Amino acid sequence: MQQFASDNQAGICPEALEYLLKSNDSGHESSYGDDAWTQRVCDRMRDLFQTDCDVFFVFNGTAANSLALASLCQSYHSVICHELAHIETDECGGPEFFSNGSKLLTAKGENGKLTPDAIEALVTKRADIHYPRPKVVSITQSTEVGTVYTVEEVRAIAAIAKRRQLRVHMDGARFANAVASLNVHPSEITWRAGVDVLCFGGTKNGLPVGEVVVFFDKVLAEDFAYRVKQAGQLASKMRFISAPWLGLLDNDVWLRNARHANAMAKLLHQRLRDIPGVRVLFEPESNAVFAELPNHAAQAMRAGGWKFYQFIGAGGCRLMCAWDTQPETVERFAAELRSICIA
Amino acid sequence: MQQFASDNQAGICPEALEYLLKSNDSGHESSYGDDAWTQRVCDRMRDLFQTDCDVFFVFNGTAANSLALASLCQSYHSVICHELAHIETDECGGPEFFSNGSKLLTAKGENGKLTPDAIEALVTKRADIHYPRPKVVSITQSTEVGTVYTVEEVRAIAAIAKRRQLRVHMDGARFANAVASLNVHPSEITWRAGVDVLCFGGTKNGLPVGEVVVFFDKVLAEDFAYRVKQAGQLASKMRFISAPWLGLLDNDVWLRNARHANAMAKLLHQRLRDIPGVRVLFEPESNAVFAELPNHAAQAMRAGGWKFYQFIGAGGCRLMCAWDTQPETVERFAAELRSICIA
Amino acid sequence: MQQFASDNQAGICPEALEYLLKSNDSGHESSYGDDAWTQRVCDRMRDLFQTDCDVFFVFNGTAANSLALASLCQSYHSVICHELAHIETDECGGPEFFSNGSKLLTAKGENGKLTPDAIEALVTKRADIHYPRPKVVSITQSTEVGTVYTVEEVRAIAAIAKRRQLRVHMDGARFANAVASLNVHPSEITWRAGVDVLCFGGTKNGLPVGEVVVFFDKVLAEDFAYRVKQAGQLASKMRFISAPWLGLLDNDVWLRNARHANAMAKLLHQRLRDIPGVRVLFEPESNAVFAELPNHAAQAMRAGGWKFYQFIGAGGCRLMCAWDTQPETVERFAAELRSICIA
Amino acid sequence: MQQFASDNQAGICPEALEYLLKSNDSGHESSYGDDAWTQRVCDRMRDLFQTDCDVFFVFNGTAANSLALASLCQSYHSVICHELAHIETDECGGPEFFSNGSKLLTAKGENGKLTPDAIEALVTKRADIHYPRPKVVSITQSTEVGTVYTVEEVRAIAAIAKRRQLRVHMDGARFANAVASLNVHPSEITWRAGVDVLCFGGTKNGLPVGEVVVFFDKVLAEDFAYRVKQAGQLASKMRFISAPWLGLLDNDVWLRNARHANAMAKLLHQRLRDIPGVRVLFEPESNAVFAELPNHAAQAMRAGGWKFYQFIGAGGCRLMCAWDTQPETVERFAAELRSICIA
CATH class of the missing domain: 3.40.640.10 (Type I PLP-dependent aspartate aminotransferase-like (Major domain))
Structure with a gap:
């Protein structure tokens, strides 16, 4: 997955x-x-x-x-x-x-x-x-x-x-x-x-x-x-x-791969930024989205099988997109998070 | 090759x-x-x-x-x-x-x-x-x-x-x-x-x-x-x-690979040991054969496309067999060397 | 000196x-x-x-x-x-x-x-x-x-x-x-x-x-x-x-030397603490006095031949006493500094 | 000593x-x-x-x-x-x-x-x-x-x-x-x-x-x-x-010191070279004399309080002269060694 x-x-x-x-x-x-x-x-x-x-x-x-x-x-x-x-x-x-x-x-x-x-x-x-x-x-x-x-x-x-x-x-x-x-x-x-x-x-x-x-x-x-x-x-x-x-x-597959990962981060950012309780920390310029999630939401997402790191340095959760990240994965992640946050 | x-x-x-x-x-x-x-x-x-x-x-x-x-x-x-x-x-x-x-x-x-x-x-x-x-x-x-x-x-x-x-x-x-x-x-x-x-x-x-x-x-x-x-x-x-x-x-593919390489070295050794002018330096116990070749023979073999190293430490030419070395390659090498040496 | x-x-x-x-x-x-x-x-x-x-x-x-x-x-x-x-x-x-x-x-x-x-x-x-x-x-x-x-x-x-x-x-x-x-x-x-x-x-x-x-x-x-x-x-x-x-x-000369240096720091501290414009940064517990001196005073003291370091880390000037620091030296330093500061 | x-x-x-x-x-x-x-x-x-x-x-x-x-x-x-x-x-x-x-x-x-x-x-x-x-x-x-x-x-x-x-x-x-x-x-x-x-x-x-x-x-x-x-x-x-x-x-005390040490080595060499059983290994050009001493002689000298090293690398005993080595010490060393060797 x-x-x-x-x-x-x-x-x-x-x-x-x-x-x-x-x-x-x-x-x-x-x-x-x-x-x-x-x-x-x-x-x-x-x-x-x-x-x-x-x-x-x-x-x-x-x-x-x-x-x-x-x-x-x-x-x-x-x-x-x-x-x-x-x-x-x-x-x-x-x-x-x-x-x-x-x-x-x-x-x-x-x-x-x-x-x-x-x-x-x-x-x-x-x-x-x-x-x-x-x-x-x-x-x-x-x-x-x-x-x-x-x-x-x-x-x-x-x-x-x-x-x-x-x-x-x-x-x-x-x-x-x-x-x-x-x-x-x-x-x-x-x-x-x-x-x-x-x-x-x-x-x-x-x-x-x-x-x-x-x-x-x-x-x-x-x-x-x-x-x-x-x-x-x-x-x-x-x-x-x-x-x-x-x-x-x-x-230029290297650029195609990178553009795709960047685009997925942008999409993720768009889906996350208006979820109640979620605060995006940096305007994503490459393939990472840093966001503060409500504690219970982060826990619930992890319990649901999602994997992401929480970093002390920059703070927040790091959501990293790769060359193979699919839009559907992004959408599913965002949807699950939204439903948890507005519950 | x-x-x-x-x-x-x-x-x-x-x-x-x-x-x-x-x-x-x-x-x-x-x-x-x-x-x-x-x-x-x-x-x-x-x-x-x-x-x-x-x-x-x-x-x-x-x-x-x-x-x-x-x-x-x-x-x-x-x-x-x-x-x-x-x-x-x-x-x-x-x-x-x-x-x-x-x-x-x-x-x-x-x-x-x-x-x-x-x-x-x-x-x-x-x-x-x-x-x-x-x-x-x-x-x-x-x-x-x-x-x-x-x-x-x-x-x-x-x-x-x-x-x-x-x-x-x-x-x-x-x-x-x-x-x-x-x-x-x-x-x-x-x-x-x-x-x-x-x-x-x-x-x-x-x-x-x-x-x-x-x-x-x-x-x-x-x-x-x-x-x-x-x-x-x-x-x-x-x-x-x-x-x-x-x-x-x-x-046990690792053993099969190793046994094969060892066997190829043994075969090579058998083919080389009685070629006139060739002196095998060590009894081959694994996948390498060290042999002194007449200078002109080593040169001729290399000119013919064969690759092998000449080592200062142990002396002689090192002929190393791998998991994929084919008997035909060994035979061809030996045959070419023999024909050069007896020429 | x-x-x-x-x-x-x-x-x-x-x-x-x-x-x-x-x-x-x-x-x-x-x-x-x-x-x-x-x-x-x-x-x-x-x-x-x-x-x-x-x-x-x-x-x-x-x-x-x-x-x-x-x-x-x-x-x-x-x-x-x-x-x-x-x-x-x-x-x-x-x-x-x-x-x-x-x-x-x-x-x-x-x-x-x-x-x-x-x-x-x-x-x-x-x-x-x-x-x-x-x-x-x-x-x-x-x-x-x-x-x-x-x-x-x-x-x-x-x-x-x-x-x-x-x-x-x-x-x-x-x-x-x-x-x-x-x-x-x-x-x-x-x-x-x-x-x-x-x-x-x-x-x-x-x-x-x-x-x-x-x-x-x-x-x-x-x-x-x-x-x-x-x-x-x-x-x-x-x-x-x-x-x-x-x-x-x-x-116990090592202790005598140390006690003396500590005492000199204490003396220096006593002499400095009520000089107008001078702020002692730490209560001296050993042989160093850290003090903020007015800029012009620090310059004038140095111009007068006194040597001491100004540190970025701790801030202020470091006045370090040694086993051989004499009370007269302390007094002279303090007196010169006082006269500069109240001028 | x-x-x-x-x-x-x-x-x-x-x-x-x-x-x-x-x-x-x-x-x-x-x-x-x-x-x-x-x-x-x-x-x-x-x-x-x-x-x-x-x-x-x-x-x-x-x-x-x-x-x-x-x-x-x-x-x-x-x-x-x-x-x-x-x-x-x-x-x-x-x-x-x-x-x-x-x-x-x-x-x-x-x-x-x-x-x-x-x-x-x-x-x-x-x-x-x-x-x-x-x-x-x-x-x-x-x-x-x-x-x-x-x-x-x-x-x-x-x-x-x-x-x-x-x-x-x-x-x-x-x-x-x-x-x-x-x-x-x-x-x-x-x-x-x-x-x-x-x-x-x-x-x-x-x-x-x-x-x-x-x-x-x-x-x-x-x-x-x-x-x-x-x-x-x-x-x-x-x-x-x-x-x-x-x-x-x-x-030029450094040269005087060195010349003296060198001279002592030369003196030592002169005194040692014709002692029976002693073989000087290198013509001394600076302040060291390397010599093979008969085993019993080396032991006896050490037992008598003399100190010198025996080196594996160069072989023999190393007799090193210093800026303060006195001719009398050299003579005494040589005399004792001679008397042991001819005994």
Whole structure:
């Protein structure tokens, strides 16, 4: 049954699966990425972003973010991020582990977004060697609360980062949803806006497993392949990690998947916003709806078999739509909730 | 085309693939291992090993070994292993990275195997705090040169380890091939012989991706789930990593795959041993044949499209058979080589 | 000139210096702590604390705290501390570095002190593997804002720690000042109250260099000597680090030094509290006075050659007294400030 | 009593002690290196080396070497050194710990010295990402077996390093003894020969505690101060670490101390070489004599109160002379040994 617990509870989308199967038909293939499938995906990524970037495959988002950040700073440096950033709240200290101790400096910010002022405040707060020097700013696109940085917002952050000699990392576990939401070319909110490294999420977009780390500044990617290998993130049968990306990239399925999930969130939002007692917390800009439900209603829905998380950070219930969420599921969820709330 | 470069160049075996597809049919599933497929594999592992062990899924062998070792020692401890061990020669410092600095102490040993005497010599060499204290002995089963520790050999190593208060880790990237070769119950060369932690390889046995870490001493597994998460080794869509194991476990396909690969190595060995100029280096006990080929022959074979590695450590060419290696491929390879050598 | 910038700007107290010189007279001595001076200090520490504890010497407070914490948790665990704790604000990520990534979870708390409730809130906030599990609570005695935990407060924290299976670490960079302030036996606020490990500061009490890590639970000290060595904290000419402690321990000079510094802070407080425009922020319980000075007054004092820090965390100016602070210096400082403020 | 166990068993030389006492007379001093004494030593180091280098103070040799190496490579890189190098054999995995996993690749080499050929062999052995990429070559001057690299030898190593894009690190725990032995300007065997970073040992030359890390390439020193702080190597009362260096630098006391120790080793060698049954293993070029003593003789000498180490690596007994070793002690040692051997 489709649910609203997380977009990582959805399965593999048909197009990705097709390539996974196809890549298995080719018999023996060179391992560790030295195969034609992987090469093809890398080239397609460069086409997609319209620039000569370096592309690496890793197994999941924690690894993608942690390795990318570790490559941008040393252990005595720090990373500026929003207090709700996934790297801060849900990776069990992964960034600190991979970087051997880099500290995350967190800032508050409305709608789950960092602001240039908040970054400036953190950079200028201390200038002594007793506190780790900020070296990276990390933004999540789309954010943990379902909002999206506009092109201008990314640019403004990158500008202050440049002025303060910070590298810009984008946690794009739901990058597709942001691009779909903004309806811009993916380069517009990445390298053209000043992003140095993008962690481009595949799993939540329909892959079985795997994310991509894209270095727009190739100098920063030096020896990153060694880092990936040492960190246990280099797949031997790489084709099964890489080939499914072709399913997402062909015919812009990644965008179609994202647009669909976003649309389902919009629909859900429309159905929820006028249910008595329900308060939507953020205007949904991507594939998540955050809403406060009356306690008894949340309980009743869960008792009825619905799954969703209640988050302390942002507050409220998180209702996450996936590439496969069906309108009927949304309607049924809304209808059941409405009937409970007006009872 | 099938090759002899590595068993990780083979594809997904049909039974594993079937479960991967099945697990995708179930729509949304709880993530991070909190799903029925994963639970089922864990239970099946406990059945297989006939003991109440703790089972964890990780993405690859470097991660399996490194995380297991890191859980058995601290940064100022050391790990005793054979000088040809994969953890020493082919994981780019992964064990040192995950353990934050544990040193590997290597020993020579015939046929790629550690001996109790070699372990004893390393343990007793130093007893001062200027050298990292040995805390773990790691053996590879089957070894990097295609040999297999007998039950007695594992027991003898575990005995000296116990006496010296060392934990015993088994790198079982090709564990199946060893079990098939020895024709013993898997418990006989693991916990019944004194092994504390086994890294049980799935990828080389026919999975697309993924290995299993089995803790026979459950106390050692405390908080290991956190370690896996922090290290970027926890799959969100876990079912796609776990469910395919059912394909291997049902009807002992894992053993069938291993027996087949071993048999192909034996066949290859038979065909090679009397080719003039070819010298087989080790009696093949699992799925690898190491042989010295005349230089011009190796070159000619490669020019003819054959792929295989030449290793400095063990010397010679490594010809690795996989679950899908066909007798015809073996015969063709041998025939071509013979014709080159006798020309 | 004596100053109020920090107690680590003071020199070596005569009694410590005498032992440093004495220990140099003995010609060659065994290195790395295998000498009679070091042995003697360890025994004296056991006498002082009236228990059979394990004692280690390290070079400074960052190392003492970081190594102690690293020995109490793994990289995927977390340490609960006050948001103004030195380990959080002034060790440049040292604890994260030595522990290979353990996260510090900070709590607010009046007068720079952690409370049982704040600890409980952090422990119970999350129970999933996506967030590092709390394993240690660290308290600073005396605190960064010059306050002191009472015996009852330490006991209450240790009780909640015990209940939640957390180890208790005490950052005692100014432990002497706390003991002097409370006028209790040092065991009363350490092991008798439930503290597992104490970092006992020597430098601010009159030593040239060096702190001591005291493990009251000797099991926790297993292989800590290796940890110290690997981390570059084992002095070869150890006697010069250890022997000066005898100068502090003989005749309770450590307490005399601390009492004096505390008394000077009290005097300073008395002189400052009724100066117009000056607001003392905390009732001084040890050797620091925090006070808000009128901006022009702070500037004028600095222009006049006085040195003191202005802290963002606690706010206000920190005026720190040392073992050698003279009453005349206090009086002169107060008089100059008064004349500026009433001008 | 003076001994031959280690030059780190000697005390503080008078000139260093004098400055330690002087620096204590100045009352309060800025901490963490922001004092005049420290500034003065840094300037004097630049004078000494005749170049604008960056100078950092750390507490001991393990820290100096480990931090320097960590600044020259990442965790997935490797460091080439001699198999008898202190960083390999006596720092308990310190380099691996501080670098978060960099592997040491060791080479054999006569007289404890690395050769260009050995370096070349290690660099060219592997070129795949499964093995950590060599990034640094580390040489010990003088070596662990008391030999000294000539200017030409250092240059030749630096040349191959440059060609292979390796940084050159010099472990100079006994740098003074090497300079004294070669009778060259210290710049001749460091930056003028191609060394990037020197760990300049003070402790064995007569200091109570402390080594200096000298970056001849200032770009490599970027943010090294943060690294030192985070790693617990920044002294708060820095003057007591730095000022004693002035005692060594004034009137070239460091060279006088080294020359004396070297001369004592030469004397010892002369006295030992013709004692029946004694075999000197290396021509002493600095302050150590390695000699094989008859077993009963070694035992008898130890029973008579003499202290010296027996090393597995190089073999034989190590007799180490210090800045304070007296000719009479050498003569007495030799006479006693002779009488035992000819008995």
